[in-house]
Amino acid sequence: MAEVQLVILFTSVALVVIGLYSAIFLDNIIKKIIGISFIEEGVNLFIVAIGYKAGGIVPILMPGMDTTWFASNAAYPLPFGLVLTSIVIGASTLAVMLALVMVLYRRYGTLSTKVMLADTSKREEYNE
């Protein structure tokens, strides 16, 4: 395994672990969401790292290239395609989450998870 790939894998693991840590221990909802998007980015980075090939070329078959040479030298393109889709999904999820946080911030006036997203079944009043 190439050193570059190893470094990328370590980074992705670090991102996931930091994300899980912040999801449990941080109280501010925005910080929590940033941590959660760390998890997503860590996973994306991991999948990109799968397609890495030391000294590989861009997987686009240009005119005049020998196909057997191309097949043995090009990086694996499938992970990149998957990550592209996954980034788009992650962005839309993030947008919806932040929109919901905006609405809730207007209602509660705070970003603390303990206040905003606590157990609601015991609360009697409901402030619009």
Add this chain to the structure above:
Amino acid sequence: MNEIIPIMVIVPLMAALLISAFSKFNKVTKIFAFVVALCLPLIPILSNYGLHYFGGYQPMLDNVTGVMYHPAITYSFTFLQQIFIAAIGLLTFLVIFIYLTKYKKVSGPYLFLLFLGTAAVTAMILTDDIFHMFVFFEILALAQVGIVAASSIDYSYEMALKYMILGSIGSPMMLLGIGFLLALTGSVNVSDIAAAVHAGLVNATSPVFLLSLALIFFGWLYASGLPPFHTIKSGIYSKAEPHGAALLQSFTVISMISIVLIMFRIYASLPIFEVLIVFFSILAMILGVSLALTQTDFRRMIGFLAVGELGFIGLGIGLGTNFSITAGLFQALNEIIITALLFIGFGAIVNATNEVDTRKLGGLLAYHPKVSIMLLIGGLAMAGVPPLSGFQSKLMLVQASLSCGYPELSILAIMVSIATFVVFVKTYYTMFLKPKPNDLDLENKEVPKAMIFAMGVLLVIVILLGVFPDVVTSGISNFVGGIL
């Protein structure tokens, strides 16, 4: 090649986009939504079984190794897909019918979410590509959050945000598991991965392969709402509009079985896989039903019951024989219909009384006799009383676990059925039979006709499936024989 198969996904998807774009033309939108919704159950019934390769890329045979490769995203359409897509299509039709008759001015975005969810689950159960399934799984999660947030019930935004945050942990983990599988096999096509595992190209005992199972399994727990996600799943059911909740639970059941069937095809050779599924199913049954017994909000109670019933499906699949998987899938079909019936029926009560606390209700039998009788039959079907459909599938499950040599599981299944019955009888008594509290004012509000129609349709299916289970089980059994 069968060109009609992708139409099943494209029709609701296009309808969703068109409706949200042209929602200001109220009348046209209503008619269009109704027509499309009517088409949804008809398309799967009328189309032929077969495979569809997107882009027309046929499977390639590697002449050196003799292995088939599937370069295209493949949709496979068999009896199992047909019956489940028809069920979800029928349910979508009923829900949209209820919605259209309830409001004069329809909301384009809400109809968009309903159709989007239907398209997503249809694609999930059709696809043979694990990443494709993941993409639609995420789209489904967004649609579910939207349906919850769109409701006018207190604290629906909070619940939607909680579901979303938990989902943003569950689904990347599933993606990570898919990434491990991709790294091991170089493919995301389930047939290719399963072939590589069965041919021994992948070391089935390697920690990476096991870890990929753990991560996809975690994503599956989130998708199906088994513990530790049972609280949030029952929460979103209780915070959605009743007809929305009826659709949400069917999304949950179908995403559960589509993911578990994919996992089964890949990991069935590992004994730990079946142990894990049975473990979490038992946990879901125990926690779901025991928490349902202590609820006072009846929507939440049905939510917990729905989660508890999911355990039966998991139990059937976890036992791993042809008969038990058939029973599990049949139970899944029954649960979609019965829980939808209960959600719509209790929703009718909310509609008529504006009250969800069982302690403040009572004596409704005299005011809404039709709804209460249909609800009673639905509840009996869920508890597994003959001759209704829940009885047939639960009997099959009990027989399956006995013949596998696990009598404890049979006893547990019977006990959970009894506890389900207790939950239902308790709620039914407090809502319909006990004397009406003085401070409950019923302004002679009628239950919408559309809701009664929907309940009637679902009830007919429940009774038909209870009397003639062979119509469905023989076809499902053939399908299960194909994947075992």
Add this chain to the structure above:
Amino acid sequence: MKLYDQIFGVVKQFRKLFSPGPVTNADVSGSITAEIFLIVSLVLSAILLRHVNVLLAGLVTMILAIMLISNIPLIPKFKLEQDDSLEKMLFYAIVALVILATFMYWGGNLV
């Protein structure tokens, strides 16, 4: 007499479970059913361990039964741990993830 007092104490504790609002007898009987159901079903599923080792199954079943019965009421504790706050949900989800991943990575072959 002691067990009777204990069960009576359980019923009193259920009042907290349903606050705010009144406690009806249907709710209390439902909670007692849940209590019994929880104990019996957990003990019953512990018997499943006999497929691993009969001695282990007997031991675990006995210990579990004694532990559960001496700790009644369980339902208030159970319900408290499974409320709707995001913190508890996230905590249990991540604990389940970590246990699942750790167990599968190092112990997935043991079964």
